[in-house]
Amino acid sequence: xxxxxxxxxxxxxxxxxxxxxxxxxxxxxxxxxxxxxxxxxxxxxxxxxxxxxxxxxxxxxxxxxxxxxxxxxxxxxxxxxxxxxxxxxxxxxxxxxxxxxxxxxxxxxxxxxxxxxxxxxxxxxxxxxxxxxxxxxxxxxxxxxxxxxxxxxxxxxxxxxxxxxxxxxxxxxxxxxxxxxxxxxxxxxxxxxxxxxxxxxxxxxxxxxxxxxxxxxxxxxxxxxxxxxxxxxxxxxxxxxxxxxxxxxxxxxxxxxxxxxxxxxxxxxxxxxxxxxxxxxxxxxxxxxxxxxxxxxxxxxxxxxxxxxxxxxxxxxxxxxxxxxxxxxxxxxxxxxxxxxxxxxxxxxxxxxxxxxxxxxxxxxxxxxxxxxxxxxxxxxxxxxxxxxxxxxxxxxxxxxxxxxxxxxxxxxxxxxxxxxxxxxxxxxxxxxxxxxxxxxxxxxxxxxxxxxxxxxxxxxxxxxxxxxxxxxxxxxxxxxxxxxxxxxxxxxxxxxxxxxxxxxxxxxxxxxxxxxxxxxxxxxxxxxxxxxxxxxxxxxxxxxxxxxxxxxxxxxxxxxxxxxxxxxxx
RNA sequence: GUCCCCCUAGCUCAACGGAUAGAGCGUGUGGCUUCGGACCACAAGGUUGUAGGUUCAAAUCCUGCGGGGGACGCCA
Numbered sequence: 001x002x003x004x005x006x007x008x009x010x011x012x013x014x015x016x017x018x019x020x021x022x023x024x025x026x027x028x029x030x031x032x033x034x035x036x037x038x039x040x041x042x043x044x045x046x047x048x049x050x051x052x053x054x055x056x057x058x059x060x061x062x063x064x065x066x067x068x069x070x071x072x073x074x075x076x077x078x079x080x081x082x083x084x085x086x087x088x089x090x091x092x093x094x095x096x097x098x099x100x101x102x103x104x105x106x107x108x109x110x111x112x113x114x115x116x117x118x119x120x121x122x123x124x125x126x127x128x129x130x131x132x133x134x135x136x137x138x139x140x141x142x143x144x145x146x147x148x149x150x151x152x153x154x155x156x157x158x159x160x161x162x163x164x165x166x167x168x169x170x171x172x173x174x175x176x177x178x179x180x181x182x183x184x185x186x187x188x189x190x191x192x193x194x195x196x197x198x199x200x201x202x203x204x205x206x207x208x209x210x211x212x213x214x215x216x217x218x219x220x221x222x223x224x225x226x227x228x229x230x231x232x233x234x235x236x237x238x239x240x241x242x243x244x245x246x247x248x249x250x251x252x253x254x255x256x257x258x259x260x261x262x263x264x265x266x267x268x269x270x271x272x273x274x275x276x277x278x279x280x281x282x283x284x285x286x287x288x289x290x291x292x293x294x295x296x297x298x299x300x301x302x303x304x305x306x307x308x309x310x311x312x313x314x315x316x317x318x319x320x321x322x323x324x325x326x327x328x329x330x331x332x333x334x335x336x337x338x339x340x341x342x343x344x345x346x347x348x349x350x351x352x353x354x355x356x357x358x359x360x361x362x363x364x365x366x367x368x369x370x371x372x373x374x375x376x377x378x379x380x381x382x383x384x385x386x387x388x389x390x391x392x393x394x395x396x397x398x399x400x401x402x403x404x405x406x407x408x409x410x411x412x413x414x415x416x417x418x419x420x421x422x423x424x425x426x427x428x429x430x431x432x433x434x435x436x437x438x439x440x441x442x443x444x445x446x447x448x449x450x451x452x453x454x455x456x457x458x459x460x461x462x463x464x465x466x467x468x469x470x471x472x473x474x475x476x477x478x479x480x481x482x483x484x485x486x487x488x489x490x491x492x493x494x495x496x497x498x499x500x501x502x503x504x505x506x507x508x509x510x511x512x513x514x515x516x517x518x519x520x521x522x523x524x525x526x527x528x529x530x531x532x533x534x535x536x537x538x539x540x541x542x543x544x545x546x547x548x549x550x551x552x553x554x555x556x557x558x559x560x561x562x563x564x565x566x567x568x569x570x571x
Numbered sequence: 572g573u574c575c576c577c578c579u580a581g582c583u584c585a586a587c588g589g590a591u592a593g594a595g596c597g598u599g600u601g602g603c604u605u606c607g608g609a610c611c612a613c614a615a616g617g618u619u620g621u622a623g624g625u626u627c628a629a630a631u632c633c634u635g636c637g638g639g640g641g642a643c644g645c646c647a
Contacts, residue, residue: 030587043589049627056627079627081590124647164647216645262647289645298574299643306645313647342575343642369576370641406609420609432584436577437640443596444583448609450595451584458609466606503587515585518594529602529611549606571609 004029004040004499006071007084011044014066018048018059025051031496038083039072039492045080056080088483091491092544098494098551105551106497106558111152115328118144118154120336121248124161125240125261126170126194129247130385131440132371132378138426138564139368139434140336141253142510145562150505155257155328158244162237162261163316168219169212170194170236171229173201176214190239220310223266237261247388252422252564265319269311272318272355273304280354292351302347314348321352321363333363334508338370339435366508369437386440395421395446402448403571410570419566420454421446427453430563431514451518453565456556459521460567463553466533470546481541486527490548493523497555501562510563517559524552 007029015024027044045060052059060076067074067082071090075083098105120140123129140156147154174197178186186193205212222229241259248256273290276283282293283304290305304315324330335345345365352358372378378385400417403410410416428445432438448454483491496516504512533549536542557567 028587028589030589032590033586033593034590037590041590043628046589046627077590079590122647161647165645166647169646212646287645291645300573301643303645308645310645312645316647339576340641341647344647346575367576402609407607436584439583441583447596450609452595452609454609455595458607462607462610469606507587511585512587515594522594525610526612528606532605534606570607 002498003071003086003495007040007042010067010069011042011063011082014063015044015048018063018066019052022051032083035489037077037081038075038085040084042082042084043080045076045082049080086488086492086495088481088488091483091488091495094495095491095544095547095551098554099547102554103558105554106501106562107149107151108498109151111147111150114331115153115155116147117157117324117328117330117333118147118336119157119159119334121244121253121256122159122161122337123240123244123247125167126191126198126236127240128191128195128243128385129388130378131388131391132385133388134251134391134425135368135371135429135434135438136336136338137248137251137253138429139366139510141251141564142430142513142562143334143336143366143505143508144254145564146501146505146510146513149501149562152331155330156254157258157260157324158248158256159320160237160241160244160259160261162233162240163263163266163311164313165216165219165310166198167222167233167236168217169201169205169215170198171218171222171232172211172214173197174232175218175228177201190236191243194236216308216310220308223310237263250389250392251426252566254564260320260323262313262316262320265316265323266311268319268322269315272315272322276304276351276355279356282354292347292354294347294350297350299343299347299350302351314344314351317344317348318352318355318357321348322357325358325362330362333358334366335364336366336368339367340370341365342367364508366434368434371438371440373440391425391445392421394442395425397421398446399424399448399454407571416568416571419568420448420457420571423453423457423560423565424448425453426563426565427456427514430510430565431518433511434509454571456517456521456560457565457567457571459525460553460556460560461569461571462528463524463549463556464569466528466549467546467553469534470549481538481544484531486523486530487545487548490523490527490552493520494551494555497559501559513559514563517556517563520552520556520559524549524556 011029012024025047027042027047029040029042032038032041045056045063048059049056057076057078057080060080060082063082064074064076072084072086077083118140121133121137123133144154144156177197218229222233276292280292284291284293287307288309289303289307292302292304294300294302302314303312306312321333324333342365349363352363353360373384396417399421400413403413403417424446431451500513500516504510531545533545536545560567
């Protein structure tokens, strides 16, 4: 059990005894911002004041006596906080536990038997991944890793966008605008050309909106199984999937468990529509279309089938939920998608409930703010996107330059540059609250100084450098040394690691973990600048500091691993 | 028209209803004859858009107003 929970339990016990069954108010156990207030603080006495009709300080003093424990010193502070300071003895013995845990430090089994689907990095066929796909990829990947570390069965799915009117438009443009003898150019450079073609097609539709009907017709034909359309479409899917795998690998994402595109659900769709019309009173036909009326719940109408007979993405997502429930019996089904689709997901989840495909709250939209450029929104149709490959190339190049300048002796400079460049990019997205919008700026995304991925990686490399020189040190009980305040602070911080993971998981917010790791790196940097490790004369103190460095390095490595950020030993 | 989100230091962002609102960048000053300076220390910088309300306690919850963004189009 972690210390946060131990305190919570201890206080609950003391309060129960104190009030004699009057009930326990919702109190919190938190880390105070000001470290002088202790390692943890609880507001239980403040919450009890009204219930008992007595001044909070009085209650706090009483509770403080009941909460005495060899693991901490407890005191009451105005206006009625209970402050806990861990004893040196407890902190030092906790170090031994963490040291023993090693790789498993922070892992748990609380999620055993529960499976979670995480959908992210949803790419579209015939388009290259661009920087707008990055947030979904790194947040989703981090969530998968965090879930796995807590014993959940996490299943990742890209849910490829390979179905819909946009492919009709592309098919129409390809068939009417590209001559037979020019098609080999498309074979050689599919993305550049298809993106250009899509851009041109949309431009034409903008000028002559009726042309859109041709696109819709081509998609309807594809959906009916037209051979020529099918063949062209399959070729596009094929080249796109190769690209997807290449990009996922380059980003260092965990392998995907499912690569099911929207098209894989086409067979189930008509059954779902029949089912909906039969079971659900809110579903009705309207000019050949099928819609679910959610206006009473202020969710407007969800369209399942368009009047031309083609499916919508609500229907495709519905089929996906049905499949996933059947196949994986998921406990949670999580979509890492930007906030602009929140209305869609509200509709989708509601319809899935109405049809009995899942329970309330089984599916979640883990939304994030969308990314734009200083010049405005990115758009493939307008040709204003920054390709993912371009970003990664630039990141690696800049990281390589810095390595050449700062550490010319480094052996695997090119490999390390990849890890550092990628670390900067991932951390840029993972360190901020996922809900806030992001304006992409090269200089900020590729910064290597301050609160950045490379700073964390650098801190880890420095700690490893100290440990390489230290040789083997074995844990020994250290009774006679007194911890300095920075050492106390560092150990206490390391001990908070499991609680931090728990919070990041509960809130589906990797940035909680990122913020913690940054704080850990700052504190350990402060520590080894202020307290020499290898030069320390006192044998016991030296051993203690080496262990502290070991444990902090492990925590950094484990935590960065959960964020999908590599930890080179030297950089 | 209906609904959702955002507004915190010059800039980019943190802050689970709690104590003196914190970081990074930028600016200024200082720090390796001791473990790699992608580092560390110190300083300046704030009426948390605004007006009310709830609470022992509000950046955080509620309401109005102002400003910005997004969704609701048979696009995905």
